[in-house]
Amino acid sequence: IFDHGLCDSKTEVMEKWVAEFFLRRQQNPRVYGSPLLSALTPVDSDDCVKLKITAVLRDISNSLIRGTVDEGMLDILEILEKLMLQERSVIMGSLKSAYCWTAAECTLRFMWPVTVSDGFFGDALERIWKKRIGMLKGRESDLVSHELLKWESDLNEAFEEPEIYRKIRETNIRYNAISHLSQLVKEQWALLGCSSLESEARKRLLKRKDSRNRGNGFGRAGDNIDNIGVRREGRNGSSRENDNDVEEVGGVEKHDGADKVNEQEQEHEPSLNKGDITVARELKDFLLEIQRLIDASTRQGQEPDDAMEQSNDVTPQHDEANRTEAEDSEGTSSSRRVRPHLPTPEPLNVSPLKKVRLERPRPRRPMKFWTPEEVAALREGVKEFGKSWKDVKNSNPVVLADRSEVDLKDKWRNLFGR
DNA sequence: ATAGGGATATGC
């Protein structure tokens, strides 16, 4: 930072980088995007939009981890849409679908009573579909998709027709909402690419390499460098969820064997490699230390520490790694790494010698003939999605509520097959 | 997840 003469705004830059670091850490569902951002000094530059998107994605991920899909999620999705508009990028299909199914799920929550009149379904329709989505329509938002309009009409119908109400009530909307949201998050993380810290590290690494090469008389063309940087950013960014950033800085050179241009050069410069890894490791230790402090101050009165450690981190490997490194940085200054101890896995019972059926065969589901309406829905669906029965069912979940994907396939077979 | 074979229900 100092080298780049950014002293004036150095706090801001630092804050942004640290914020970005925390927001991108997957194993940390205790960091909340919007509060973290609002705690920072307000800056409104272009890269700030990127940071805001990162914060929004963190919030969505957190909600998904907790398993909550509520109207707060709709708020977040609307914010994401606005941010995308600011970035002048297109509103993607995944965002539209996610919004649509989330809205449906939010309405479904109020359909727990058996009949319409007993509950708050009417209120939900009013609040979510009339007011909220009415606003979207008002500003001609791209979030208003065909899918969304279809749901709107289906739900309005359900208000009048008890039969349709029942069918929607029994549809597993939640599953669809969650998968669309996951898909959205995945796409967006990929689109964001690598973190500021990481791209800065790459820039400086390449710069150093370049100056060395010139000294050695290799003389790689200068324009090469930018190309390499850009290309890598794209590729890495799209193939990755969000990992620990610092680790990546250290690993930039290590797990990068695919890039032929650099492969040979690396072997000639082991010292550069080593230095960078050391710096990255130190930085990581510092950040872990900071995080440990934050955790200690936010976790008061929530749960006993031990339980926290185990329940919050998703994978046991990460858990172990974090703990040992944290101990290193606070305890003795030796760089000795403690081997993780993992429990011996339970042996799986996979003997193929005998396949016994423990459960008695299930009673056959009562037969129901296909109504012309259902057949029409099936035809429409196949016209649009082909033989992707999952999509066909989703294209009209209300009419096809009583039919499984296999049923659709079977019906199509006896309509046109063989 | 999907395709195909097969079992069971329905209608004549």
Add this chain to the structure above:
DNA sequence: GCATATCCCTAT
């Protein structure tokens, strides 16, 4: 008994 529709099981 036969044809057709629906539902179930399982290999890919």
